[in-house]
Amino acid sequence: MNLLYHYFIRWLGWFIPLTTGLTLIIAPGCQMAGSAGQVSQTQAPVQTTATFQRVSTPPVEAGPAITATTTPESGTLTLTFWTVEAISPKAAGESGNFMTNSLNTFEANNPNIQVELLLKKPSGKGGVLDFLRTAREVAPSILPDVVIMNATDLNQADAAGLLQTLDNRLDRSIVQDLLPAARKMGTIDQRLVGVPLSLEMEHLVYNTRVFTAAPMLWSTVLSSNTRYLFPAKGTNGLVNDTTLSQYFSAGGVFHTDQGTLKIDDRVLRNVLTFYQQALENDVIDSTLLEVATTEELWPTYLEGKAGLTHVTVRQYLTDRDSFNNSTFAAIPVQAEKDTPVAVTHGWTLVLITDDINRQRAALRLIEWFLSTSNNATWNNLNKSIPSRDSAFQQLAGDDPYWAFLTEQLNSAQPQPGFSGYDQLGRILQQAVEQVIRGEATPDEATATAVDALTP
Numbered sequence: 001m002n003l004l005y006h007y008f009i010r011w012l013g014w015f016i017p018l019t020t021g022l023t024l025i026i027a028p029g030c031q032m033a034g035s036a037g038q039v040s041q042t043q044a045p046v047q048t049t050a051t052f053q054r055v056s057t058p059p060v061e062a063g064p065a066i067t068a069t070t071t072p073e074s075g076t077l078t079l080t081f082w083t084v085e086a087i088s089p090k091a092a093g094e095s096g097n098f099m100t101n102s103l104n105t106f107e108a109n110n111p112n113i114q115v116e117l118l119l120k121k122p123s124g125k126g127g128v129l130d131f132l133r134t135a136r137e138v139a140p141s142i143l144p145d146v147v148i149m150n151a152t153d154l155n156q157a158d159a160a161g162l163l164q165t166l167d168n169r170l171d172r173s174i175v176q177d178l179l180p181a182a183r184k185m186g187t188i189d190q191r192l193v194g195v196p197l198s199l200e201m202e203h204l205v206y207n208t209r210v211f212t213a214a215p216m217l218w219s220t221v222l223s224s225n226t227r228y229l230f231p232a233k234g235t236n237g238l239v240n241d242t243t244l245s246q247y248f249s250a251g252g253v254f255h256t257d258q259g260t261l262k263i264d265d266r267v268l269r270n271v272l273t274f275y276q277q278a279l280e281n282d283v284i285d286s287t288l289l290e291v292a293t294t295e296e297l298w299p300t301y302l303e304g305k306a307g308l309t310h311v312t313v314r315q316y317l318t319d320r321d322s323f324n325n326s327t328f329a330a331i332p333v334q335a336e337k338d339t340p341v342a343v344t345h346g347w348t349l350v351l352i353t354d355d356i357n358r359q360r361a362a363l364r365l366i367e368w369f370l371s372t373s374n375n376a377t378w379n380n381l382n383k384s385i386p387s388r389d390s391a392f393q394q395l396a397g398d399d400p401y402w403a404f405l406t407e408q409l410n411s412a413q414p415q416p417g418f419s420g421y422d423q424l425g426r427i428l429q430q431a432v433e434q435v436i437r438g439e440a441t442p443d444e445a446t447a448t449a450v451d452a453l454t455p
Contacts, residue, residue, distance in 0.1 A: 077361055078114045082131070083148040084122045087197065087347060094381050106368045113361050122150060129153045132162050132352070145353040145362040151185045151346045152417035154194050159419065163193040164351040169359065170195070171367050174388065182387035185414040186348050194348030195370060198384035201342040201412060202230075202241050202294060202310045203404075204329040210307035214329035218274045221332050222281055226307030229297040232288035232436060238425035241343045241415070242310060242331065243432050246271045248341035248413055249333045254424060261420045263427070265450050270334060272435045272442035279436065286437050313405065317383040320401070328404055342412045346387075385409070427452045 085091060089100040103115055121127040128149050135143050149157060157163050166175070170192070175183075178195065186194035206215055210226050221228050234240040252267035278284040291297060294311045301309040302323060316328060330340035349366045353359055368374065376391035385405060386392045396402030416425070431449040434440035440448065 076112050076114055077358065078116050079146060079358070079361055079365060080116045080118065080144040081146045081365065082118050082120050082128060082144040084128065084347070085119055086122075087148050088117065088119055090119065095378075098378060098381055102369065102374060106365060109368075110361070110364060113364075115365065118144065123153075129157055132157060133160055136160065136162060143352055145351075145358055146365055147350050147352055148197075148347050149194065149350050151194065151196060151348050152415050154186070154188055154348065154350070155417045155419060157350070158188045158191075158193055162352060163188075164354060164359065166192045166195065166351060166366075169351070169363055171363075174367060174370050177372075177388045177390050179385075179387060179389055179392060179409055181344055181409040181412045181414075182346075184412075185344060185346055194350045195366070196346030196348045196387045197369065197375070198346055198379050198382060198386060199409070199412075200313055200345045200384055201408065202245070202312055202331065203316070203342060203408060204308055204331055205301070205311050205316065205326050206308040206329055207301075207304075208325050208327055214327075215308060215332055216330065217336065218332055218334050221308070222274075222277055222283060224283065224307055225281075226283070227300075227305065228278060228283045229291075229301060229306045229309035230284075230288060231291040231293055231297065231310065232284075232432060233290060233292040234425075234429045234432075235292065237429060238422070239428035239432065243271060243428065244343050244415070245331050245341055246274070246333070247428075248343075249331070249338050250335075251338070254416065254418075254421070261424055261453060263424070263446075263450050263453055265446050268428070268431065268449060269442050269446040272431060272445055274334070275432065275435050276442055279438070284436070289433055289436055313385055314383040316401070328401060330408060339411050340408070342408045344409075344412045344414050346414070424453060 086095070087099065089096050089103070091099060103117070107113060107115065120131055124130065128147060132143065132147070143162075154163070166186075174195075175192065178186075179199070181199055182196050183192065185196050185199070186192055204215070207226075210224065211220075215221050215224060230240070230242040232240050232242065247264075247267055250267045250270055252264040252271075254261060254263070256262050275284065279286075294309070294315055297306075297309050298311070298315065298319070300306055310331070331342065333340050349369060351359065351362055351366065353362055369378075370388065372388055372390040372394070375386045375388045376394045379386040379391065380395060386395065392402070392406075396406075427449045430452075431440075431445040434445045434448070435442055
């Protein structure tokens, strides 16, 4: 084990700089690495509006400093914080500046704490979850204190014993202020183990010259005599968000009452039948299987070649002023009794350290990023949905779009990450592709999917 340990430490010495980022020691008034630039000591108040005007980093918030475990050499505690480039001082534009100033301000409030920032790949080999697992097995002493992790990885990280619960640890005022969708995203087995910085999801945009009312039902879409655009390719081989949303909206579930994996064959058959009928009516075509993101569909919609398309919240907020004769709606459902279920995504803050004294400092850092002003500012800059209701209300104002988002969030479900979903998600995507390519009927594709899941 000693030889393995020393080999791992030597391996980290060259592997981390080459593949997973760089270490930034962040201290007040110091020069930040890369694009962060010089940290400003002058902080301006947050300016948040429903129309997403330019904002700046919030001022230092008064509050007691953390009393942390100190070392004889420096008298300070160094928190290790693993994150991804998109949520770091290396992020593009104002997001990177926000992270630079926020970390600087945190240290100004807590002069006995320094933050060591390590950038990791979002996923895969050398990614956040992969490195946590490797370090836990070979060199647990190098595990970080706080991590930014994709919400879809929470189940696996928790099953590996990597996550500390936030229940009865995180400030109650923050926990009680979380939007239900944010709380749901960070909860595993009824325990809060992560809190998203923001939420993202898809919804519909339709041409009001084609539809006199929102096309809420599949039958309306099928009889519309216009194209329906959605990214049918999926991500990493897993079923696309549209199919997942339509499956959930029609009452589909993925577990039996006993907790074993299942595919609701009736619901899946109905969704696939909708696609087959849409193909027959020239409402969709097989080119959708080559589309992975809603951004790829946007030019086609703006050119008037389709009457309705899926967009993300970020895309809509970014481009909402660039088009006319269009408005937003929920993703169409099968029947009037069905409730639209959007699929949410997010990056969560999680607590790793099990040292009680380090936890106090680590929780202070998590709470800093989740303060109402910081949460509102971050989501204002990134055109996304805050996790806290107080931040949501700051951005919403009286904008009807944000009222619509509230309705969507009330029934939203996070992208699944439970054990076995990789297999199930691939099976569902294969069924979608078979039908849209005309390789199988809905009955045949459904039967194949159910058989593939059956042990």
